[in-house]
Every structure is written in C-alpha cells, then in structure tokens.
Amino acid sequence: MKIVVTGASGYLGGRLCHALLREGHYVRALVRPTSDLSALPPLSTAGADGASLEIVYGDITDYPSLLSAFSSCHVIFHSAAVVEPWLPDPSKFFSVHQEKYFCTEYEKSKVAADKIALGAAAEGLPITVVYPGVIYGPGKVTTGNIVARLLVERFNGRLPGYIGSGFDRYSFSHVDDVVEGHISAMNKGRAGERYLLTGENASFKHVFDMAAIITETKKPIFNIPLWLIEVYGWVSVLFSRLLGKLPLISPPTVYVLRHQWAYSCEKAKAELDYNPRSLKEGLEEVLPWLKNLGLIKY
Numbered sequence: 001m002k003i004v005v006t007g008a009s010g011y012l013g014g015r016l017c018h019a020l021l022r023e024g025h026y027v028r029a030l031v032r033p034t035s036d037l038s039a040l041p042p043l044s045t046a047g048a049d050g051a052s053l054e055i056v057y058g059d060i061t062d063y064p065s066l067l068s069a070f071s072s073c074h075v076i077f078h079s080a081a082v083v084e085p086w087l088p089d090p091s092k093f094f095s096v097h098q099e100k101y102f103c104t105e106y107e108k109s110k111v112a113a114d115k116i117a118l119g120a121a122a123e124g125l126p127i128t129v130v131y132p133g134v135i136y137g138p139g140k141v142t143t144g145n146i147v148a149r150l151l152v153e154r155f156n157g158r159l160p161g162y163i164g165s166g167f168d169r170y171s172f173s174h175v176d177d178v179v180e181g182h183i184s185a186m187n188k189g190r191a192g193e194r195y196l197l198t199g200e201n202a203s204f205k206h207v208f209d210m211a212a213i214i215t216e217t218k219k220p221i222f223n224i225p226l227w228l229i230e231v232y233g234w235v236s237v238l239f240s241r242l243l244g245k246l247p248l249i250s251p252p253t254v255y256v257l258r259h260q261w262a263y264s265c266e267k268a269k270a271e272l273d274y275n276p277r278s279l280k281e282g283l284e285e286v287l288p289w290l291k292n293l294g295l296i297k298y
Helices: 011-022 063-070 091-097 105-122 146-155 175-188 204-215 226-243 251-257 266-272 279-292
Strands: 002-006 026-031 053-057 075-078 129-132 134-136 170-174 194-197 200-202
Touching: 002 011, 002 063, 011 026, 011 175, 026 063, 053 063, 075 175, 105 129, 129 175, 134 146, 134 175, 146 204, 146 279, 170 175, 170 279, 175 194, 175 266, 194 266, 204 279, 226 251
Parallel strands: 002 026, 002 075, 026 053, 129 194, 134 170
Antiparallel strands: 170 200
C-alpha cells in the first residue's frame, strides 16, 4: 500500500516511517527542503515485499505541494505539527493544525484541526483521529520529546527539584506504542471514530523518582513551585525575543502544568489491540539511550 506521512522528519513521523517500511508499505515522506532527515530511514532501505521510501519536498501550508504528494496514495498519516512552548508568531500553530479556555495556542490549533477533521468525517471522508498522550522515547531529543529534554536538564543539574507540587497527572505514551497505535488505527479503526493512544498516568515527580531508581542516583529533595517556574518562563521568552532561540518553557507551558491530564485508553485497547508499555519499561530504554548519546551521565 502506498502511504504518505506528513511531518515525516519529525520525532513521531520518522518512527512511523520506519514501522511502515517494516510492514511492507511504500512510504512517501513529505518534508520541507530545510528539514533534518536524520530521523528517516536511508533511501536505500527496503522493507518486506519490496517496500521503499520516497522523499517528496513540500509544505503543509502549500496546497499545490500537498496535491502532488498525495497523488495516487491510499492512506495519509498527518503527523506534521508545530510542537513548541511558545512562538513569536502564534498564527504558525494554526497554519499547520488548523468558546472555551485553553492553556496554549498549540491547544487551540489542535481543537480547530479536530473540528475540521471530524466535520469532514461526518460528510463521508474516511478519517480516523488518534490522540497520543505525552510522547517520550528514543529517536530525537526535540520539543516533542519533552520527557527526554527534562531528563537531560535534571541529570545536568539545571533542574534540581521536582516540578510543582508533584500531584500533577499526565498520560505518558512511548513513541513506539503510539506508532503501533497509528498503524492499528489504519488497519482496524472505524472511520469517524476517535481513539486515545495514551499510557500510564503519572506525575513528573514519579518520572524523576523512577529515573533515580533505574540509574541508582539520588532523587530530588525539594519542589520548585509553579509560580517560580512561570517567572523563569517569562524570562525565557524575553531572552528568546532578544536572541531568537526558542525557550524550553514558557508561561503557557506552566498553565498546562496546573491542570490534570490523566486519560484512559481502554477504547483503543478493545478496538485496536493497543498495548502500551509501563512507564518503568519505557524509562529503562530512554535513560541508557540518553547516556549513550552523551547527554546524561550516571
């Protein structure tokens, strides 16, 4: 089957391309001319049944390039996203993602895109929507891999304490589980349906404690209040405006941290055979990977 993956050079998109090739599909990877292609398989890579990878250049905001990329393809995985805590021009979120209070422009853009997709599905377009949790795992250390980035900060002493009170809850999804969930949604998902590809619900305090146990290092001994992290976020945004480097954290990110984000993936388990690994299993893979990259020491 010929499949297009948008955002193919990204953290999730690259892993998805690898998995689709292993399953024997012809994969057309849509990337920008300036994209870092290190996450993609080599062009010479061939999977089962002569599967191969094709690179096509375009942009999700450039309609003619999309028409060309999607031509003669059977399935489209839309994994392109602007995953940043803050941008000087927030309209960029909406150019890619397409009432109620939201924490960030990223969230607003995702809801707008969701409405468009579900509206098209209601009109008969065969669309299945999946919602990952906080994606983490090996692959790329990007803004989309926030767990890896926070672990790097933690083990290098730049994040000496727990984030907030420790009573927060997020649903942590290993990137390879999310990839398998995408492929299962293609094969088994019902058109017009929505599936949560989430994982273990836990706090970032639990993540740091688990990381300390796995690496046999000391746990943090104090909590950093969110108001102080928000101040740091405002300072980071100021320096970002002056230096042009995007911040690791911003005030809207702190607004996200003030909410609870625990979810159930029982529907995906029942209909897609989705089987997420535990957070401990995932961190036992991520920590040695970061160590081998030279990003952390223990």
